[in-house]
Amino acid sequence: MAQTRLDRSEQINGWAFVMPALVLLGLFMIYPIIWSLWMSFQVGRGANFSFGGLANIQRLANDALLIKALTNTTIFFFIQVPIMIVLALLLAVALNDPTLKFRGLFRTALFLPCVTSLIAYSSLFKSMFSTDGIINQALLTLHVIGSPIPWLTDPFWSRVVIITAITWRWTGYNMIFYLAALQNVDKSIYEAARIDGIPAWARFTRITIPMLKPVILFTTILSTIGTLQLFDEVNNITQGGPGNATLTLSMYIYNLTFRMMPSFGYSATVSWVIVVIVAILSFIQFMIARDRRRAT
Amino acid sequence: MSLALLRRGGVYVFLSVATFLSVFPFYWMAVGSTNQSPDIVRGKLGFGSNLLVNFQHLMTQVDLPRVFGNSFLIAVVSTVLTLVISSLAGYGFEMFRSRIRERIFQLLLLLLSIPFAALMVPLFVMISRAQLNNTFTAVILPGIASIFIVFYFRQATKAFPRELRDAARVDGLKEWQIFLFVYMPTMRSTYAAATIIIFMNAWNNYLWPLIVLQTPDNKTITLVISTLTAAYTPDYGVILLATVLATAPTLVIFFVLQRQFVQGMLGAVK
Amino acid sequence: MTSLSLKGVRKSYGNLPVIKGVDLTVESREFVVFVGPSGCGKSTLLRMIAGLESITAGDLEIGGKRMNDVDPSKRGIAMVFQSYALYPHMTVRENMGFALRFAGKPKDEIARQVNEAARILELGPLLDRLPAQLSGGQRQRVAIGRAIVRHPDVFLFDEPLSNLDAELRVHMRIELARLHRELQATIIYVTHDQVEAMTLADKIVVLREGEVAQVGTPLQLYDDPDNLFVAGFIGSPKMNFLAGEVVEAGAGSATVALVNHGGARLAKPLSGPLPETGDAVTIGIRPEHFGEAGASTDLSLAVDVAEHLGSTTFVYANAGGERLIIEREERHMGDSDTIAVSIPVEAALLFDAAGKRLR
Secondary structure (H helix, E strand, O other), X not given: OOOOHHHHHHHHHHHHHHHHHHHHHHHHHHHHHHHHHHHOOEEOOOOOOEEOOOHHHHHHHHOHHHHHHHHHHHHHHHHHHHHHXXXXXXXXXXXXXXXXXXHHHHHHHHHHHHHOOHHXXXXXXXXXXXXXXXXXXXXXXXXXXXXXXXXOOOHHHHHHHHHHHHHHHHHHHHHHHXXXXXXXXXXXXXXXXHHHOOOHHHHHHHHHHHHOHHHHHHHHHHHHHHHHOOOHHHHHHHOOOOOOOOOXXXXXXXHHHHHOOOOHHHHHHHHHHXXXXXXXXXXXXXXXXXXXXXXX | OHHHHHHHXXXXXXXHHHHHHHHHHHHHHHHHOOOOHHHHHOOOOOOOOOHHHHHHHHHHHOOHHHHHHHHHHHHHHHHHHHHHHHHHHHHHHHHOOOHHHHHHHHHHHHHOOOOHHHHHHHHHHHHHHOOOXXXXXXXXXXXXXXXXXXXXXXXXXXXXXXXXXXXXXXXXXXXXXXXXXXXXHHXXXXXXXXXXXXXXXXXXXXXXXXXXXXXXXXOOHHHHHHHHHHOOOOOHHHHHHHHHHHHHHHHHHHHHOHHHHHHXXXXXXX | XXXXXXXXXXXEEOOEEEEEEEEEEEOOOOEEEEEOOOOOOHXXXXXXXXXXXXXXXXXXXXXXXXXXXXXXHHOOXXXXXXXXXXXXXXXXXXXXXXXXXXXXXXXXXXXXXXXXXXXXXXXXXXXXXXXXXXXHHHHHHHHHXXXXXXXXXXXXXXXXXXXXXXXXXXXXXXXXXXXXXXXXXXXXXXXXXXHHHHHHOOEEEEXXXXXXXXXXXXXXXXXXXXXXXXXXXXXXXXXEEEEEEEEEEEOOEEEEEEOOOOOOEEEEEOOOOOOOOOOEEEEEEOHXXXXXXXXXXXXXXXXXXXXXXXOOEEEEEEXXXXXXXXXXXXXXXXXXXXXXXXXXXXXXXXXXXXXXXXX
């Protein structure tokens, strides 16, 4: 098929419009990631590095701090993400009722945390969770606890603070996604279910949740990537401590690169660890969704 | 019937508690900015009279106008450049289809899942070699080709009526003129929503500016807050005041443009 | 099957009344159609029967029991929605069996019911498909199937054919009539389409602004409307209405002068109360009832447009600003001709100034 002048013009224009973005992406995303892959095989400090083969990968296996960071990130992931998603779902369902009073007010209030910068709210939480701070005082007054909790100085509790902080910041965000998806649902499906005699809890679990599966998957993937990249909060509230109890992968890479004697090769290797993990997790999540659909 | 009432009541309680928990830190922030640090740490709930003192301390420790100006400059430039480059690409991908470019687009979607942590090391080395350390250019440049925004504009362009473009072509407009004079005015609300997202991101950005910017004169407001918080004995009155100031712009934008804010987020999903 | 009755049923949203007192009986096995223009309250009334909307005043009884406060799932009803409301993540089989699973029926019983409904509706080969893979008509049948398996006392249909294209609508109308016979079901059906009402109903309830305008069989409503509204609503093309003034009334008849047609007069025998001389009345005459000129009430009209449909011709004519539609069998009517017709007294209907029928 001969190329007409219109075809050629289409092609030229097509490339012209996307070129600037592609060039920049190539420069600032593709090139770095490939460079990073190459760097992960280099050993040495600072500007002196040389090819080290699989030395960095061996180092991975023996790196106690890395294991610590991985463990922490895993803990955060498995505890924080499910709590947040369930909470966001419940809130979205509660807000989806058109007869609810103050609906707009609730929705605005619940979304407000998403407006804060990660640094800002980290500072906030740090000041609230000090040992004689407002949180402890409130809990003491309500007789929930007998003595103040050492939030920021105890490994277990510092993790709780981080998880609480992240949940506070991001639940509203996910809630909005679910709310939008819910509003796209044909209301008469719920009416049909009511007439069919399906009780409320079953309407939620057997109808709402399956219909929301695509958006739940989407937010889970977003949350996964977010958790794996956790940096701002841990850097500011707990500085990765106490005793590296809240050290995350991103923070570890940052420390390797900027705080300790810079070992760029090894940093790159650890970075690739994250890429691989994200890829695997996303793949798994995708496959789960696809299989469930086939099984129905 | 009373079961239904009970459930209704439960819903209101649930939402009210959640709302309180969501909003309390903002109150805390406002209150804290008027109190002394020891009081804050001890959990004082009421307003104090330390606002001016905190403000003075903040001004002595930090060149506030400068820092605000830095954040603002970076945010505005980032927004403008990102809008231009990413909307051009989103428009291009959607309007001029070709097999190769579709594949490229799919590749881009894959790239979305690359975490920043994987890029920050090589990016840092790159800008060091280019001797762009501590410059705003280095802060802004890597972010302006935002895959997310490209994707967002492509989705939005699907709703752009092709007939407009065809009519413009018949009228003799060239493609770049069509983009400038037909597309951009029509897609105003998309641009508005995207502006909010990009501006917010740039204003709140922490990790990359942390890596790039070294001298106090060049720091952004987020870096300043972080430094203040990391001090051995943090002065929370000052910190919370700085937080209020840093959060105020986004809060204002949020309340004024609430609908676009939410729409911006949702547009990305579908 | 069970009968259903509404006694003095009202509904208001705050101070706004939407249903203003409806009295109605639906006999067992009857196909009753609620019809009326948008906003007349027909869907609201149906949803009140279903239990999806509350009843402000009055009584709803199904099978002799008062159902005002009973949960929808316990009223013995099943509903087919305009948008079908199928569960998108379940197969056809699962959609139809979902309610039964929650009623605690054993698996083989559920399978039996579902298969039976599938047989009636010819859904056999589609049982394992998802709703997204079905056409509009097929989804419609699944929605009906979901209602059938519950063996309700009353079937409720809310504008089920509105989302289908014209040809499919005709086909489904026949299907619904067949279902009614086969299932011997009591059906309440809501539509804004008077053709559906005329073809499907045993009894039509015409609703207007929250009130019943008339209840009757299709032909009763067609031949003997109670008021101007029903007369104009039923029948397509619409009944013609001519402005008239009573010139003489007495001895069981009224003579009316047609205002826009020169000296034409109509003398109509009436058995009920007579109008006063000088009263304004409306004369209704259906397009197919006009007679040849030369009889009693002659009109001469200018033709605007003649639509030739093949078997009939619709002539749009006017005189004195009043527009009429005349149905004819001739084909050779041109535009800008004149046409002369007459109004036969037996076919003419008389309505008073308030729209009430004078008999």
